[in-house]
Amino acid sequence: MEVETQPIFIPSTARGRLIQEFPQSVRLFNVLRNARIKLAGDLHGRSFADIARSRNCGKKTIDELREIVRALQRSSPETVSFSWPRHSPNILVVPPSVREISLREIPLSVRLGHVLRSRSYKSLGDLHGTDVYDLLKIENCGRKSISELRQLLRRAEAGEFTASPPVDFSEALVMIIRTIDAGVRELSARDRKIMDERLFGNEGESRTLEDVGRDFGMTRERVRQIVRGAFEKIRRAGGPVLARSLEAVADDCNTHVVPLTVSLLVERLPAGGATGERDPLFYVLVLDHMAQSIPAWPPGTTREGADNPQTEPVHQALEDWLRLSGDKPTAKEAWEHLRTQPRFAELSASDFLTILRRVRNLIVDFPHADEPRLRLRRLRLFDVTLPVLNESSEPLTPEEIIRRARSRFGANAVMLSARTAENALSAYPEVFRLGPRSFGLRKHFISAEPERLDLRNRFASLLRKENRPISTIEVCDKRNIAISSGLNAYELAEILREDNRFIDLGRRLFALAEWGVEEREHVKDLLPLILAEANRPLTVSDIYERLTKFRSATLPGLSNILRQHPQIRSFGFSFHGLRVWGDSRNAYLVGKRSIVEQAVRRAEPPIRFASLCEVFDIPVEGTAAATLWKSCAGSEKLRRAPDRRDPGTLLMHKTVSLEQCLASICRPIGRPVPAYELEWELRKRFGELFERVRLKQIEERLAKSPRFLRNTDGAYFLDADLDLESLDVEAL
Known part of the structure; x- marks a missing residue:
């Protein structure tokens, strides 16, 4: 048999198509399978002569393959027509109408789930055209798994997993509650008891994994696996119907920027309808664990997970806005305000609610279940x-x-x-x-903006004419310059203070700056001159020493003037300088070892070298950073891990004790913490700085520390957080 030896050409647009999409005989199917040809692209570059050498491949088989190649080149599989069956019985066929269904949304056995995950299948469409013999080659995949898979495909084709979206939010809630109740009933008695103990075992509040494991004689990890598996079974039992309902609730919450609370759940359920077999809090807790897309807020809990890098910027922006406006905006108003800023333009409502749940300096009130309002925890x-x-x-x-x-x-x-x-x-x-x-x-100024410039010019002319300091009280009394009716000495003084041509000598007495500094000049006028002459930041003591050469002063009064002076800013660590310098003088500070040690000591331990550079407003790379590392490396009061210059190098002052570090770990958690969890966080956060500290040492230090208290479960919390245990402090 003479067969063409030239390479087969398959168009690039057709190379990703499955060969099983084309009608073919059983013989051709076996030939292609033995040749490991599954996609049309596998034929590209090969010749018919190569394929003809396969076992049981004759002229009819090659002619049949040639027709398929021609159809591929024409990109029209309908042009091929044979009398053989369209598909081999060993090839899985998934109807187009159900190919988009996710495998996570249908009830799979554990064994079948592992088999499909091993092939990276994510939807039913990924199974289309798969040879069951290929699946049987996978470990732990037998004929029962294949039979289960075929049964699932038949159920999908019958429309069992095709969900119609809920009509509204209330209908979606009812569907979710019914599905959760049905899923809980399908759990074993032990798994149901473990889940209840985990969520409600501590007098209506959640219990730790370790406590639940102790009652059931298993490890905390096994308890976590059982609880997670229970939620997964409930979710899979609901199928796409539950998935669409969860999406509807998530969309509604994110559209209105309202978290799902117990009160909102009760309020939005249909009047007179079934409220479920369990307490409403149970459903909110289940949704908090099972559906990450829904912003469920059970009382007294915080969703676990990785911190969003925008958390701190969002918190700061909200605080600044609330301090400035003084309002109590709704969560939606706050989110829309943030999105007007370029850096938060891409912030989604879901991320915003997640960040808002972790906030510490803001309080979210619920005057109505669907109207969360924000306010500051503390007001200045x-x-x-x-x-x-x-x-x-x-x-x-x-x-x-x-x-x-x-x-x-x-x-x-x-x-x-x-x-x-x-x-x-x-x-x-x-x-x-x-x-x-x-x-x-x-x-509230009486004078208009254009008039203020004229007032300043007229006052400057008056000073040159009189050649002496003049108070605004005198001007308003004698009317020796033209001023608006109702303008008083206090407003005129505020107008003159905004012009650097004038010097405020105190008690609304002004002189021209060009006259120079005199003995009777106000201290605040001398300070910028002293700093400009030094041309570097000075401590309060240095400024006081130089100031006393011109006039008398007191240190407490000088400190107040420096804090209030409009031309002077604090560089930190008791150093002050001129605002016009900006950050150009920070390089001077990083060269002083005592200041660097003070900065590390003040920071929340440990501080990374990159963060220390941010404290001094210098780049991580460059001369200033090299000077800063030299100060760190030369200090005997600082601990470094590792001892090399790197943005991630951890720094900590040697005076910081293990007890202080444990307190800094425990404080943001907001709940009693077992000692072993503190040990994990200590390793994670402090790395090599406490690599030799063992769990026993931590427990001994916690037991002796007056900062920590231990509850009956053996977990530790700060004395300042005594209210976490719901104890009567006054009775104690």
Whole structure:
């Protein structure tokens, strides 16, 4: 038999198609299977002569294959017609209507699930065209598994796994509750008991894996596997119907930016309808573990998982916004506000709710089940003053500010006296003293912006004419320059302070800066000159020593002036400098070993070298970073792991004790923690810094520490978190 030897050409667009899609005889099917040809691309480059050498391959078989090649080249498999069956009985056929169903959404046995995962199958469509003989070659795959698979395909073709989407949120909740109840009933009595103990065993609250394992005589890992397997069985038993219902609930929660709480679940269930066989909290807890896409918020719990890198930026942005606005926005309003900022433009509602659940400095209130509102946990005077003044049409006295703040933010919003509040308000650059005891914002100025420039020019001309310092009180009394009606000495003083041509000598007395520094000049005018002459940051003591060469001063008063001075900023570690320098003087600080040691000691242990560079606002690479590492490496008070310059190198002050490190680990967890879990976190967070510390040493240190208390379950928590155990502190 003469057969062509030239290579077979298959178009690139057709090379990914399965050969089983084309009608073929059993003989040709066996020839191609023995030649390991499954895709059309496997034929590309081979010749008919090569295939003709296969066993039982004759002229009719080659002619049949040639027709298939022609059909591939024409990309029209319908042009091939033979009288043989379209598919071999050993080839799995999946109808197109069910090929998109995920394997995670249908009830598979454990054995069959492992077989399909070993082939990386994810949907029923991946099974189309698969030879059952190939599956039988997989370990632990027998004829029972194949029979189960064929039965599942028949059920899928019959429409059993094809779900119609729920009509609304309430219908989806009802479907989910019914499916969960049915899935729980299918669990074994032991698995159902273990799941209940894990979720509700501690007087309605969850128990630790170790406690549950102790009751059932198994390890904590085995308990975790059983609970996880129970949730997986419930999810698989629900199939696509449950999956679509979960998607509907997740979409509704994320659309309205509302977490699924117990109160929302009860409120949204149909009136008079079945509420399920269990407590509503049970369903919220199950959804929290089973459906990561749903923002379920059971009371007193925090979803486990990796931290979102946007967590801290989102927290900070929300705090800044709430402090400035003073409002209690809904979660949706807060999310929409964040998305107006370029760095949060891609923040999804789901990620936002997950981050919001972990927040510590904000409180989420639920005046209505579908209306979560955000507020700050703690308020500063400045945080309540700006909203109050923004709403007022005139300047307010400290007493009036305090009264309105308490009316708006609560009785405990401001706990300061009027006198203390007056002193504090004088330090805020956004707040201006516009009367003897009244404060306002720029919008409360009587003079308009164009008029202020004329006022400054007229006042400067008056100073040159009189050749002496002049107070704004004198100008307003004598009217020796043209000023607006109603403009007082306090507002005029605020206008002049914004112009660097003038020097404020105190008590609203002003002089020209070009006259130079005199003995009677105010201290705050001398400070920028002293810093500019030094051309580097100075400590308070250094500034005090240089200032006393010009005039008398006190250290406490000097510290207050430095904090309030508009031209001076703190570089940290008691160093101050001019704002115009920016971060250009930070390289000076990193060269001082004592400052570097102080920075490491103040930081939450341990601190990475890259984070230490951020503290000093210097890049990780470069001369400044090399100087910083030199200071770290030369310090005998710092521990380094490993002892080489690297962004990930851990640094910790030697005065930091093991007890302090354990406290820093325990504090953010917010629940009692077993000693072995603290040991894991210590290894994970501190690495080689505590590599020689063993569990026994940790337990001994915890037992002796006055910072820690131990509950009856043997777990430890901080004395400050005594309320975690729901104990009566006053009775104790």
